[in-house]
Amino acid sequence: MKAVSGRAGRFLVGLAPYAWLVLFFLIPFLIVFKISLSEARMGIPPYMPLVEWADGAVAQWHISLAGYGALFSDDLYALAYLSSLRLAAIATIGCLLLGYPAAYAIARSPGHVRQPLLMLVALPFWTSFLIRVYAWIGILKNEGLLNMALQALGIIDEPLQILETDWAVSIGMIYSYLPFMILPLYATLEKMDLSLLEAAADLGCKPFKAFLAVTLPLSMPGIIAGSMLVFIPAVGEFVIPDLLGGPDTLMIGKVLWAEFFDNRDWPAASAVAVAMLVVLVVPIMAFQHFETKRAEREG
Amino acid sequence: MADNAVKRNAPTPWTDGASAPLIHFEGISKRFGDFVAVDHVDLAIYPGEFFSLLGASGCGKTTLLRMLAGFETPTGGRILIDGVDMTGIPPYERPVNMMFQSYALFPHMSVEDNIAFGLKQDGLAKAVIRDKVARSLDLVQMSRFAGRKPHQLSGGQRQRVALARCLAKEPKVVLLDEPLAALDKKLREQTQLELVNIQDRVGITFVMVTHDQGEAMTMSSRIGLMNAGRIEQVGSPVEIYEYPGSRFVADFIGAANMFEGTVKGGGGRLAIACPELAHDLEVAHADPLPAGSAVTVMVRPEKMMISRDKPEAGLNWAEGVVADIAYLGDVSIYHVRLTSGRKVQALQTNLRHTEEQRLTWDDAVHLSWHPANALVLTR
Numbered sequence: 001m002k003a004v005s006g007r008a009g010r011f012l013v014g015l016a017p018y019a020w021l022v023l024f025f026l027i028p029f030l031i032v033f034k035i036s037l038s039e040a041r042m043g044i045p046p047y048m049p050l051v052e053w054a055d056g057a058v059a060q061w062h063i064s065l066a067g068y069g070a071l072f073s074d075d076l077y078a079l080a081y082l083s084s085l086r087l088a089a090i091a092t093i094g095c096l097l098l099g100y101p102a103a104y105a106i107a108r109s110p111g112h113v114r115q116p117l118l119m120l121v122a123l124p125f126w127t128s129f130l131i132r133v134y135a136w137i138g139i140l141k142n143e144g145l146l147n148m149a150l151q152a153l154g155i156i157d158e159p160l161q162i163l164e165t166d167w168a169v170s171i172g173m174i175y176s177y178l179p180f181m182i183l184p185l186y187a188t189l190e191k192m193d194l195s196l197l198e199a200a201a202d203l204g205c206k207p208f209k210a211f212l213a214v215t216l217p218l219s220m221p222g223i224i225a226g227s228m229l230v231f232i233p234a235v236g237e238f239v240i241p242d243l244l245g246g247p248d249t250l251m252i253g254k255v256l257w258a259e260f261f262d263n264r265d266w267p268a269a270s271a272v273a274v275a276m277l278v279v280l281v282v283p284i285m286a287f288q289h290f291e292t293k294r295a296e297r298e299g
Numbered sequence: 300m301a302d303n304a305v306k307r308n309a310p311t312p313w314t315d316g317a318s319a320p321l322i323h324f325e326g327i328s329k330r331f332g333d334f335v336a337v338d339h340v341d342l343a344i345y346p347g348e349f350f351s352l353l354g355a356s357g358c359g360k361t362t363l364l365r366m367l368a369g370f371e372t373p374t375g376g377r378i379l380i381d382g383v384d385m386t387g388i389p390p391y392e393r394p395v396n397m398m399f400q401s402y403a404l405f406p407h408m409s410v411e412d413n414i415a416f417g418l419k420q421d422g423l424a425k426a427v428i429r430d431k432v433a434r435s436l437d438l439v440q441m442s443r444f445a446g447r448k449p450h451q452l453s454g455g456q457r458q459r460v461a462l463a464r465c466l467a468k469e470p471k472v473v474l475l476d477e478p479l480a481a482l483d484k485k486l487r488e489q490t491q492l493e494l495v496n497i498q499d500r501v502g503i504t505f506v507m508v509t510h511d512q513g514e515a516m517t518m519s520s521r522i523g524l525m526n527a528g529r530i531e532q533v534g535s536p537v538e539i540y541e542y543p544g545s546r547f548v549a550d551f552i553g554a555a556n557m558f559e560g561t562v563k564g565g566g567g568r569l570a571i572a573c574p575e576l577a578h579d580l581e582v583a584h585a586d587p588l589p590a591g592s593a594v595t596v597m598v599r600p601e602k603m604m605i606s607r608d609k610p611e612a613g614l615n616w617a618e619g620v621v622a623d624i625a626y627l628g629d630v631s632i633y634h635v636r637l638t639s640g641r642k643v644q645a646l647q648t649n650l651r652h653t654e655e656q657r658l659t660w661d662d663a664v665h666l667s668w669h670p671a672n673a674l675v676l677t678r
Contacts, residue, residue, distance in 0.1 A: 193401065193403065195399050195401055195403040196403050196405060196406075198368075198370055198390070198397075198399070198403065199397070199399060199403035199404075199405070200405075200416070201369075201370075201389070201390040201391045202368060202390050202391070202395075202396055202397045203391075203396065203416050203417030203420060203464070203468065204391045204392075204417055204420035204421060204468070205391055205416070205417075205420050206391055209420075213416075214405060217407045218406070218407060
C-alpha cells in the first residue's frame with residue numbers, strides 16, 4: 001500500500017514540471033504555430049481564423065504559408081539569422097576566452113576564498129538585467145566613461161564609435177552571459193583530480209602541455225555546457241541589440257519585434273519565431289547527443 | 300615457477316661499504332607552517348633496493364616520498380639521486396616515476412595511451428613507443444586490455460596499468476605511494492609477491508610508502524620506520540623485527556611484551572631487576588650497561604613458552620592466569636594476567652587437532668623464555 005502511494009507520489013512530483021511546460025510553453029508555442037499558418041488581415045486580431053465554422057461543420061479552411069514564404073523571399077530574414085548566429089558565436093568565444101581563466105583561477109584558489117569569488121560572479125544577478133545593459137550605454141557612448149578615459153590617457157584623439165555597432169552588442173552579450181560560462185566551467189574544473197596533473201608532471205610533461213593534454217580535455221563537458229548556455233539565449237537576444245546596437249545591427253530578436261509591433265504582420269512574425277526555434281533546436285540536440293555519448297563513455 | 304619466488308639471498312649493498320647510494324637524503328626537513336612534517340632525515344637507498352617507508356599516518360613518510368618526486372620543496376637539506384642534487388629540479392625533469400595511491404590514470408585515455416604518455420614526452424619514435432608500451436603491458440599481464448579506458452577496468456587491473464605506466468619510462472627509481480591500499484585483502488597479498496617479482500625482473504630501485512607493516516615486511520629489502528617526521532630505525536625486516544632499536548619500533552612492528560627494570564650487573568649477559576616479577580631477568584648477548592641503568596626487557600609473544608608445568612632451570616619465567624584466548628586456527632594467542640596484574644601475550648602454534656592438552660580460561664600457567672630471545676631496550 002505504502003509502496004504504491006510512494007510511486008504515485010513520485011509520479012505526481014515528476015508530472016508537475018511537465019504540466020508546467022505543457023501549459024506555459026507547449027500551448028503558447030502551438031498558438032504561435034497556428035498564427036504562423038494564418039492569413040494576415042487588417043483588424044483585431046490581425047489574422048484570419050484557420051477554420052470558419054457554419055452550422056456545426058467546417059465551412060472553409062484559411063491556411064496560408066505566406067509567413068514562411070516571406071522567410072525565403074525576403075533575404076532580410078536569412079541575413080538576420082546568420083547575423084544572430086555570428087554574434088552569438090562571437091559572444092560564446094568571448095565568454096569562453098574570459099571565462100575559462102576566471103573559472104580556472106577560482107577552482108584552483110584556496111578553499112576559503114572560493115565561495116566569495118563565486119558570489120562575486122553571481123553578484124550582477126542582484127541587479128536588474130535591463131539596468132545593467134543601460135549602464136553600458138553610459139560606458140560606451142561617444143562621451144561615455146570609456147572614451148573619456150582613453151582620451152584622457154592620450155590613447156585616442158577622437159571618440160571611438162562603439163555604441164550602436166556590433167562591437168557594443170558583442171561587449172554587452174559577453175558581459176551579460178559570462179556568469180553562465182564561468183559556473184559550469186568552474187564545476188568541472190573544481191572536481192578534477194589534481195593528482196592527474198602531478199602524474200603528468202611526473203611522466204615528464206611540462207605544466208602548459210599538461211594543461212592541453214589533461215585539463216582541457218577533461219573540462220570539455222564544462223566547455224560544452226557553458227557554450228550552450230551562452231550560445232542558445234544569445235541567438236534570440238533582443239534587449240542587448242535593441243539598446244546597444246545600431247540601425248545596422250541585424251538580429252532575429254529585433255526582426256521579430258519589428259514584425260509583430262511595427263508591421264503588425266503576426267503570421268510572418270510567428271513564422272520567424274517558429275524558424276528561430278528550429279535554428280535553436282539543432283544546437284540543443286547536438287548538446288543532448290554529446291551529453292548522452294559522454295554519459296555512455298563514462299559508464 | 301621457481302624463478303618467480305622471492306629472492307632469499309639478495310645482495311646487501313648497504314653493508315659492504317663499497318656501493319654508492321642511488322638516493323641520498325641529506326638532512327631533509329619539511330615544515331608546513333608550524334607543523335614539522337619531516338625533521339632532518341638522513342637516509343641512503345641503494346641501487347636495486349625495495350625500500351619501504353613505514354609509519355602511521357602523519358609520520359611524514361608521504362611527504363618524504365613527494366619531496367623525492369619533486370612535488371614538495373624541502374625547507375632544509377638536499378636530495379641526491381645518482382649523485383645529482385635535485386634541488387630546484389622540477390618533477391618533469393627527475394629520473395623518477397611515481398605510482399599514485401589513487402593510480403591517477405588519465406580517464407580520457409586508453410590503457411595504451413596512458414602508458415605511452417610518458418614516452419611521448421621524451422619525443423621517442425612511434426615504433427619505439429609502441430614497442431615499449433607492449434613490453435610494459437606484457438610485464439603486468441595487461442596486453443589484452445590495451446584498448447580499454449580506465450573506468451572499464453577493475454581495481455586490480457588499474458593498479459597494474461599504473462605500475463606499467465611507471466615502468467615504461469625505465470626510470471632510475473619507481474616511487475609507490477600506498478600501492479596496494481585500494482585492493483581487497485586477498486588480491487593485496489597476491490599482488491605483494493608479484494610486485495616484488497616484477498621489481499626483481501626489471502631491476503629498478505623501488506621506494507614504497509606504506510602504513511601496513513605486513514606489506515613492508517613481505518616486500519622490502521629494507522624498511523625505514525618513521526615516527527613524527529624522523530626515521531626511527533632502518534633495517535631489513537628481520538633486523539627491525541628481531542632487533543628493534545627502541546620501544547617505539549618494538550611496539551609498532553608486531554606485538555611486544557615489555558618489562559621495565561634496572562640493570563644489576565653482568566657483562567654480555569645482563570641481570571635485570573624487575574619489580575613486576577619476583578625474580579631477576581637474564582638477557583644474553585646484550586651490550587654492557589652500567590649497573591643502575593633503567594631499561595626495558597622486550598620479549599616477542601611467539602618466543603614465550605606457555606605451560607602448566609614449571610619451566611626448566613636457566614630460563615626466564617613468570618607466573619599468571621589465562622585471561623583471554625584468541626583462537627586463530629593456526630595459532631592461538633594467550634593473554635596471561637601476571638600476579639602483578641599486567642597482561643602478557645604468548646603465541647602458540649596449534650600443533651594437534653585434539654583439545655585435551657589445550658589450555659583454557661583461568662588455568663594457572665608458567666610463561667618462560669630463553670635469555671637469548673629477550674632484548675634490552677634503552678630508548
